[in-house]
Amino acid sequence: MSDLHPVGRFPEEWTAALAALGEPKYRATQIFRWIHRRGELEAAKMTDLPLALRERLAQDGLTSPFEVVEVHRAKDGTRKLVLGMPSGGRIECVLIPMTPLSGDADLAAASDDDDEPGLVAPSERTRVTLCVSTQFGCAMGCVFCASGRAGLGRGLGADEIVSQVIIARRYLEPNEDLTNLVFMGMGEPLHHYDETARALRLLTHPEGTGMSPRRITVSTVGLVPGLKKLGADFAGKVGLAVSLHAPDDVTRDRIVPMNKRYPLNELIAALKSYPLPRRRRITIEYTLIDGVNDTDAHADRLVRVLSGLPVKVNLIPMNPVEGSGFQASPPERVDAFQARVAGYGYSCFVRARRGDEVSAACGQLALAPGLIELGRSRAPL
Template structure:
């Protein structure tokens, strides 16, 4: 039983129908309210001009309003924008807007399936004579801080402060869409910001339903990727609840339990055998693949022998592999290997038959790159080399 009422921004249309019907409102009012919030991005009841005054007053009394306040925009030289957002209780989170860039290998390798969908749209636009638009991927957060404690990630430096509500997760996308620049379209959303999405399962699942609802933003499930450090029961739950339609990314980062446990404490609870079994059981649609994220940490997991172990470990799974040279963080003395080491690791996997990409570094000059989102004011505890 829910102990607190749902925030208005977190309600689905059927929940609006039930609550408004109890007040004697007409049935179509529920769709109107949901449209205002999730399709038009309007959270001020006074601006919902086609609603009766009494309903607007009721929505205001229920607390409908902005759930996130943008405090600062950090703009990278490559066009990436990191938004610092203030929550109602004073806590802060970060979300990142990643415009596509031109050039070989330029597509941010966050979700290759979504990228393929973008390519289809581009072809359709070209045939219709439409002006090409800039695709934007938004990386969103699900927690204030993080409990996972991965050795290469800044988000967990101060531990977990609290979960975000579904309204705060979906609200990042509403705000990000409102902050797009001329000629930009929000195409993809990746749950790869601060926090472990599946550790906050209920709010993550509700936000997915909000973002993909046909009466709202109506994101295709092909364009939404949830990344997890490997919470095995919740992987199964995500697959069952969404029929495998939500794209799944796994933060793997090692091919043996000893190395992975040193880098990622969650591996002690859900070791590789259990994780790989969960991936094999995930109800993946035909021609879709799981994304394997592998952060290369110098001297820890970047040896070509480790690449061979990884190739063997993943054999038979429908996967694509994103290699991520570790982005430096203040809380760690760990760092990335050199380019030659990265290329040698990639070559092993490519020769083994895998689609393997090296993720292009985006936004690192404003600490917006993978693993660099941090809780404002967190005091870093420096992590030395592991092992």
């Protein structure tokens, strides 16, 4: 009936698939709500559907694209879920509770929206951000990143991106609310734009998860054509984070190879044209690497490059990645860099290290060797 995985279908696509079974149109919305609003991926549990339809859905492939292989809990409450694909590949997503000490720009991104009614969790509850992967590995090759060093397996389908949200919701504590999503896990979300955009539309669909696009941040290394499409397709409502990591082409070419394709002047021009709503800011991510991009001169250049852009700067002391040959900047250098950028009037945060002991911190999501898979199976329904 359709070659789309059931989790990746919109209600209207369910309508088309169900018409062939002689089912009425409203069943499409029922099924969509079961999957996306209630997170149910077992057809047998969709109790308001006729038994014959439940059996048909199960038979035709309504299953989760992943099974949870491992759950790693860090002392700070961060949970890394390792998700296995039927063909043996593994990806990861990470639940990050926002504590008062988190102090990073993702929290700051949320606080930009605190005027938005109904979106702020009551104080006794804990807001949680989920970091999802969009690719199995990554082709961008950033030198300080475990995913980049492993290379690209394949892009994930929209169903696989959305399934991470459905599955991760099951691992929330009773006092936690999933309030924010960041597309910052394995992969470059704009490298396979269509699936990322489809996932964004599914996640913000009012009959499903219904997340506000303002609560979703897509992080890119700076793929200019994808950036332009994202801005146009979502009217700038989806939050944007840019992995800049260097203030000049010489330094950036060295640590972010994609800069050779889309150099800084092109990237900054694209950011200036991004249709950002009033009072929203772009998050600039800047991994501090000892002796590479962390001097006062780099800080000054960064400020000059960002001049005129509504941004906040998120400094990330490089997380240890085995075999990279790069080291994190020492804490006093991180502090000095932050003070220098903040001294020019910019919001500048140092991202708290979260989930270090489970390798769930930024740049540490990695493929286990030998787990690259290139194909995927599609459900027949």
